[in-house]
Amino acid sequence: MSEDLILELKGISKIFPGVKALNNVQFKLRRGEVHALMGENGAGKSTFIKVITGVHAAEEGHMYLNGEEVHFKGTQDAQAAGIAAVYQIPTSYPELTVTENIFIGHEIIKNGLIQWNEMNKEAEKLLSRLHATFKVTEEVGALTIAQQQMVEIAKALSTNAKIILLDEPTAALTANESEELYQIVDELHEQGVSIIFISHRMEDMYRLAQRVTVFRDSQYVGTYDVDGITEADLIKAMVGREITEMYPKPKVEIGRELFHLENLSRLGYFKDVSMYVKAGEIVGLTGLVGAGRTETFQCVCGIEKADSGKIVLDGKELSIKRPRDAMNAGLILLPEDRRRQGLIMSWGLGDNVTLPIQDELAKGFFNDIQKERDLSKQYLEDVDTKAVSIFDKASTLSGGNQQKVVVAKALAQKNMKIVIMDEPTKGVDVGAKAEIYAIMGELAKKGYGIILISSDMPEVLGMSDRIYVMCKGRITGCLDIEDATQEKILELAMEQAGREV
Amino acid sequence: MKNKNSLLKKITGSREASLVIVLIVLLVVISIMSPSFLSPSNIGQIFRNNALTLLMALGMLCVMLTSGIDISITSTLAFTGMSIGLLQKYDVIHNTLLLFAIGTLIGLICGTINGLIIAKGKVAPIICTMGFMYIWRGMAYVISNNNWASGADVAGFSDFGKDGAIGPYVILTVAYIVFFVMMKWTKFGRSIYAVGSNVEAARISGINVERTIISAYSIMGMLAGIAGVLSVSIYASAQPNMQYGKEMDVIAACVIGGVSMSGGRGSVVGTFLGAIIIAVIAKALPLVGIDAIAQNLVKGAIILFVVVLNVITQRTMDKQALMRREM
Numbered sequence: 001m002s003e004d005l006i007l008e009l010k011g012i013s014k015i016f017p018g019v020k021a022l023n024n025v026q027f028k029l030r031r032g033e034v035h036a037l038m039g040e041n042g043a044g045k046s047t048f049i050k051v052i053t054g055v056h057a058a059e060e061g062h063m064y065l066n067g068e069e070v071h072f073k074g075t076q077d078a079q080a081a082g083i084a085a086v087y088q089i090p091t092s093y094p095e096l097t098v099t100e101n102i103f104i105g106h107e108i109i110k111n112g113l114i115q116w117n118e119m120n121k122e123a124e125k126l127l128s129r130l131h132a133t134f135k136v137t138e139e140v141g142a143l144t145i146a147q148q149q150m151v152e153i154a155k156a157l158s159t160n161a162k163i164i165l166l167d168e169p170t171a172a173l174t175a176n177e178s179e180e181l182y183q184i185v186d187e188l189h190e191q192g193v194s195i196i197f198i199s200h201r202m203e204d205m206y207r208l209a210q211r212v213t214v215f216r217d218s219q220y221v222g223t224y225d226v227d228g229i230t231e232a233d234l235i236k237a238m239v240g241r242e243i244t245e246m247y248p249k250p251k252v253e254i255g256r257e258l259f260h261l262e263n264l265s266r267l268g269y270f271k272d273v274s275m276y277v278k279a280g281e282i283v284g285l286t287g288l289v290g291a292g293r294t295e296t297f298q299c300v301c302g303i304e305k306a307d308s309g310k311i312v313l314d315g316k317e318l319s320i321k322r323p324r325d326a327m328n329a330g331l332i333l334l335p336e337d338r339r340r341q342g343l344i345m346s347w348g349l350g351d352n353v354t355l356p357i358q359d360e361l362a363k364g365f366f367n368d369i370q371k372e373r374d375l376s377k378q379y380l381e382d383v384d385t386k387a388v389s390i391f392d393k394a395s396t397l398s399g400g401n402q403q404k405v406v407v408a409k410a411l412a413q414k415n416m417k418i419v420i421m422d423e424p425t426k427g428v429d430v431g432a433k434a435e436i437y438a439i440m441g442e443l444a445k446k447g448y449g450i451i452l453i454s455s456d457m458p459e460v461l462g463m464s465d466r467i468y469v470m471c472k473g474r475i476t477g478c479l480d481i482e483d484a485t486q487e488k489i490l491e492l493a494m495e496q497a498g499r500e501v
Numbered sequence: 502m503k504n505k506n507s508l509l510k511k512i513t514g515s516r517e518a519s520l521v522i523v524l525i526v527l528l529v530v531i532s533i534m535s536p537s538f539l540s541p542s543n544i545g546q547i548f549r550n551n552a553l554t555l556l557m558a559l560g561m562l563c564v565m566l567t568s569g570i571d572i573s574i575t576s577t578l579a580f581t582g583m584s585i586g587l588l589q590k591y592d593v594i595h596n597t598l599l600l601f602a603i604g605t606l607i608g609l610i611c612g613t614i615n616g617l618i619i620a621k622g623k624v625a626p627i628i629c630t631m632g633f634m635y636i637w638r639g640m641a642y643v644i645s646n647n648n649w650a651s652g653a654d655v656a657g658f659s660d661f662g663k664d665g666a667i668g669p670y671v672i673l674t675v676a677y678i679v680f681f682v683m684m685k686w687t688k689f690g691r692s693i694y695a696v697g698s699n700v701e702a703a704r705i706s707g708i709n710v711e712r713t714i715i716s717a718y719s720i721m722g723m724l725a726g727i728a729g730v731l732s733v734s735i736y737a738s739a740q741p742n743m744q745y746g747k748e749m750d751v752i753a754a755c756v757i758g759g760v761s762m763s764g765g766r767g768s769v770v771g772t773f774l775g776a777i778i779i780a781v782i783a784k785a786l787p788l789v790g791i792d793a794i795a796q797n798l799v800k801g802a803i804i805l806f807v808v809v810l811n812v813i814t815q816r817t818m819d820k821q822a823l824m825r826r827e828m
Contacts, residue, residue, distance in 0.1 A: 324709065
């Protein structure tokens with residue numbers, strides 16, 4: 001063999017009843033490289049990771065570690081072989097200390113007693129390798145998500161892992177935190193650890209990986225040198241078709257002002273937020289995580305209460321006490337967190353779509369089930385949801401399709417005037433993203449005002465007519481799309497530390 | 502997209518079906534050991550003797566669907582029943598309809614107080630209703646001064662629920678039909694499921710969460726009130742310790758019927774089957790020769806068995822749903 005491979009998988013197939021989750025895929029990890037694994041949601045990446053870590057056993061195929069064939073019967077086997085995984089959402093125990101979390105399952109024990117001093121020292125050593133600043137005696141629940149991830153990485157290192165798998169490590173991190181993670185990965189790379197990571201962010205791949213492998217529809221598409229492939233080609237490999245226009249922004253005649261906020265404030269969250277939206281306009285609202293964007297619109301939509309300020313729609317000041325008031329006025333929110341706020345996961349798609357409008361459809365005391373079904377079917381088809389029927393449970397759909405159901409739910413509300421989309425493409429794969437942008441463009445064409453809350457810079461720059469930037473609870477600037485650049489936005493988003501709400 | 506689920510799928514993939522099977526197995530085993538068990542009069546007896554549990558289980562269904570619980574119900578029942586008994590003992594009111602109306606109202610008020618404290622005060626349901634469990638039971642003792650209202654006191658009124666009268670059956674039938682329709686085809690029913698499944702998403706979808714929760718406890722209280730009046734009529738007496746500890750039977754009926762303790766999951770049909778399974782067990786144990794002292798033991802074992810079966814069915818259903826997901 002010419003290549004120095006630490007891990008090689010050949011002809012791997014994994015079959016779940018009714019579904020072939022992996023179909024004859026292959027993968028080669030060189031010793032000491034950082035290797036990105038990319039593909040749309042449902043391409044089989046997570047299943048593949050689980051085969052490597054011994055969570056799932058593959059029905060077919062061979063796995064070679066350092067050239068020798070291995071068979072993992074469980075996660076312990078993989079751990080013993082020096083393979084550790086760090087997941088997107090830290091799976092730590094929030095009530096336990098950092099040390100306890102790092103050594104859970106493999107505590108240092110002498111004479112039947114746990115050696116706390118030794119473990120604390122070892123944990124400190126591991127954390128200093130990662131340049132962490134927090135104490136090993138702190139409870140993990142008190143740390144930020146990024147710090148919790150460091151604990152997870154330390155845990156992986158504590159098992160002497162030679163191969164670390166990172167599953168969407170930057171999904172829950174802010175720009176700064178992502179940068180810190182990049183540095184950690186760089187250092188692990190320098191220390192000779194081999195790394196596989198899954199991510200939807202092109203940025204992650206360019207910053208970290210030397211090579212990238214793409215899966216599509218449970219199959220292996222190819223492995224490329226990161227330097228040797230263009231973004232367009234990579235997207236084509238992932239989606240299987242060319243996306244001619246990622247951001248299909250239609251030409252829209254911008255109308256009169258529909259909606260404005262005047263000095264909206266909520267103590268501790270945001271202060272003096274003023275902005276306006278015109279008919280047919282897509283207004284981006286961006287900033288770092290925690291800048292108060294979501295909180296502002298949770299107040300606008302009656303989920304939380306603002307302390308002061310005015311919400312004006314169609315020239316009339318609104319008094320919004322609960323979500324129903326905002327909906328009746330025509331302010332429709334597509335919440336950020338689909339699982340928690342957007343949909344009832346255990347319900348069918350149809351019932352989800354018509355939940356907010358069951359009153360309007362009801363005949364007297366009784367719900368009009370037939371009408372509900374017809375309407376929900378129509379709206380779900382309008383946004384091209386991929387599902388078997390309107391009775392499919394929301395939990396069975398992929399992230400992108402769930403987001404489409406959220407959109408259908410909004411569309412079903414007849415008196416919609418302003419659509420507020422909070423991170424509409426978070427966790428959505430690239431193909432479904434383009435479709436959601438297309439729907440957004442359609443809505444603008446129809447004359448709705450659209451507020452796009454997003455941390456995704458290309459998305460904000462690609463879809464908006466104007467961009468507001470928030471920082472520490474205040475609007476720090478408004479840029480016309482012609483003047484907006486990523487640098488200008490970042491500058492406004494991070495401007496002047498020390499300003500408080 | 503299809504608009505119809507196949508009927509076969511509905512049956513094979515349902516929790517209720519597994520309960521029906523459990524019930525049939527129970528009935529077959531029992532009638533082999535005691536052939537008279539399935540006689541019409543015996544079946545009638547089972548319904549009459551368990552009318553209170555059957556009735557209150559509907560309210561408990563509502564409460565548990567919102568991920569709550571109410572352990573004050575038999576205290577509400579005792580307070581209401583005692584009030585009704587005393588009204589007759591001291592010859593204030595003897596009109597059956599009026600007595601039912603008063604009982605319903607007392608129960609409704611008791612339940613609404615629970616609901617207000619839980620929804621507005623954000624008090625944990627088990628804590629709040631534990632408080633009222635003691636309070637209403639205590640009130641029943643206080644207002645009666647620990648005396649009974651005897652058979653003679655409630656003579657005319659007990660005709661409504663006495664052995665052979667159709668009163669309890671009418672109330673049960675009406676209640677079950679109303680709830681079946683309400684939970685399935687009305688906005689209120691849907692709101693209860695929505696709140697219990699995902700309170701945050703329900704709120705954002707414009708459901709008035711507080712009002713829904715309060716209504717659930719009001720309904721529970723109202724049914725406990727009606728059960729209190731019915732109890733006086735069926736047993737022809739009112740005493741402060743009536744139905745003491747029986748709230749657990751009501752909760753058990755719901756749990757057996759597949760109502761989830763964490764809310765959002767459960768049905769009227771399931772609740773009915775759960776209550777009937779408990780009733781059949783209680784009635785059959787002495788008939789098949791199990792000693793009175795061992796009856797609780799057997800009852801507990803059967804409850805656990807059914808619940809485990811339920812969990813397994815649910816898990817299979819979830820798995821089937823996941824399998825269809827495109828990977």
